[in-house]
Amino acid sequence: MRMIVPIKQVPETGAVKMDEETGTMIREGVEAIVNPLDLYGLELAFRLRERAGDGDDAVEVVTLSMGPPKAEKAVREAVAMGCDRGVLISDRAFAGSDTWATSCVLAAAVRRLAPFDLVICGERATDGDTGQVGPGVAAFLDLPVVTYVSKLRELGGGRAVVERLTETGREVLEVALPAVLTVVKEIGEPRLPTLRGKQRARQAEVPTWTPAELGVDAGQVGLKGSPTRVVKIHKPTVARECEKLTAADEESAAAAVERIVAFLKDRQLL
Ligand SMILES: Cc1cc2nc3c(=O)[nH]c(=O)nc-3n(C[C@H](O)[C@H](O)[C@H](O)COP(=O)(O)OP(=O)(O)OC[C@H]3O[C@@H](n4cnc5c(N)ncnc54)[C@H](O)[C@@H]3O)c2cc1C
Numbered sequence: 001m002r003m004i005v006p007i008k009q010v011p012e013t014g015a016v017k018m019d020e021e022t023g024t025m026i027r028e029g030v031e032a033i034v035n036p037l038d039l040y041g042l043e044l045a046f047r048l049r050e051r052a053g054d055g056d057d058a059v060e061v062v063t064l065s066m067g068p069p070k071a072e073k074a075v076r077e078a079v080a081m082g083c084d085r086g087v088l089i090s091d092r093a094f095a096g097s098d099t100w101a102t103s104c105v106l107a108a109a110v111r112r113l114a115p116f117d118l119v120i121c122g123e124r125a126t127d128g129d130t131g132q133v134g135p136g137v138a139a140f141l142d143l144p145v146v147t148y149v150s151k152l153r154e155l156g157g158g159r160a161v162v163e164r165l166t167e168t169g170r171e172v173l174e175v176a177l178p179a180v181l182t183v184v185k186e187i188g189e190p191r192l193p194t195l196r197g198k199q200r201a202r203q204a205e206v207p208t209w210t211p212a213e214l215g216v217d218a219g220q221v222g223l224k225g226s227p228t229r230v231v232k233i234h235k236p237t238v239a240r241e242c243e244k245l246t247a248a249d250e251e252s253a254a255a256a257v258e259r260i261v262a263f264l265k266d267r268q269l270l
Contacts, residue, residue, distance in 0.1 A: 001052065001059045002116040003045040005083070006106050006137070007038040009067050009074040010127040018233050024096065025127060027068075034074045037122035039081075039190035040183050045120055046082045047188060048155060057156070060084045062116075064109050066094060066102060072206050080193035080201035087113075091210040096223035099128070103136025105221055108214040110141060118160070119180040123148065134182035144179045150186035 011030040019026050042063070049059035063078040065071045066089040075086035089109050097105065110119055119141075121134035131147070138145035150170065151163040155177075164171050165184055193201070211218055219225055245260070247253035264270040 003061050004110050004116050004119045005041045005045050006064045008035040008125045009071040010035045034077050035125045040187045041120040041122050043188045043190040075206050076201040079204045080197040086206055088206050088208045090208050093211050093218045093222050098226035098228040099130050099132040101221045101225040103133050107137045107140030108216045117177045121182045123182050123184050138180035144175050146175050147182045149181045149183045
């Protein structure tokens, strides 16, 4: 069996800076890490490999990352954690890809790794934060997708039984393989890389795939292939009006209560 885990390199800080002129993210000068939510996808794949053992159903875990050349570090980190191999998808033509173009490229890379059983994505990336790429990859591959997966109950015989979180509880679904899953934190605490893993990662060969190798047209990717545009970005301003009420003695406390009651009534909160 083969599990493919796409991971994204994201800025370490939660405070993503945007260039207000161009509407793009400013990535320079910011420490980059593996998207923390993707570590849960890796963890699920490792657990499935352990569960399967070394027999006929042995699992291979392959990671993929699309990004600039420095995203190779993210791929090596995933190998250090336990991936059998990793691939970097990188080319200038990919720059500026929106979620549509990103999904198209990742789907082409997944296709190149066929046959596979599961594509396991994170719930969302901490910078772009759309949560669209997992379902997007599934759509380009014409595969079923289950989002917010919190548990994989059964795997085998061409199907998986999973639990997914909903706003009101949990759903148990059966899905035919191959399929795409996006996972949430409940799937299991991610492991740390081992010393042996780090050594292996340093020596690992990380191939770089370009549009030509993926068979995608340069017009399908990057800014050219991105149907969405950031038209305007701005920081929301929070304007608060404060009124200080003094309640130093009985009289002023009673006046303060009266004022609060009137305030709440004005807004039909009482
Ligand atoms: C309208 C719009 C315009 C944009 N324009 C630009 C731009 O001009 N320049 C720019 O740099 N960015 C731009 N972005 C951001 C960029 O498109 C997204 O960061 C990227 O498409 C991934 O989407 P996301 O971060 O929302 O990932 P999500 O959909 O939140 O990620 C879900 C999961 O998909 C997988 N995944 C996502 N991205 C990758 C990846 N690159 N490699 C491997 N796995 C991945 C991971 O498993 C991740 O957990 C734009 C986004 C939008 C919505």
